[in-house]
Amino acid sequence: DVQLQASGGGLVQPGGSLRLSCAASGFTFSWFSMSWLRQRPGKGPEWVSGINAGGDPNYSDFVKDRFTISRDNAKNMLYLQMNNLKPEDTAVYYCRRDLGAIQGQGTQVTVSS
16 A cells, blocks of 8 residues: 655754655655645645656745755655745645645644744
8 A cells, every 4th residue: 555654854943954755655656746745733735846757846936945855766755855944834744646645644844943
């Protein structure tokens, strides 16, 4: 069965960086577009960034130029490098296989001084 496990979250000061990872299993990872989503406190889920099977990235306007999505198909891993973090980036972050909208457990990111 498809499994996605995000990790790498934590507490960071404004302006800091974190790298999120997502371990995928149960499917041929390299075939699928993948995304990162987040859910901020009291808000609905929002799409953050995506990367297609060919490695082409896309970003939401609110993370463009700060976040970088990447994938390592040999390791079945998805990554999100987050730089210049802001308090409004505080959220639970999830990785998702776009086909079927399958997402796993998220990882908490808290940006606070």
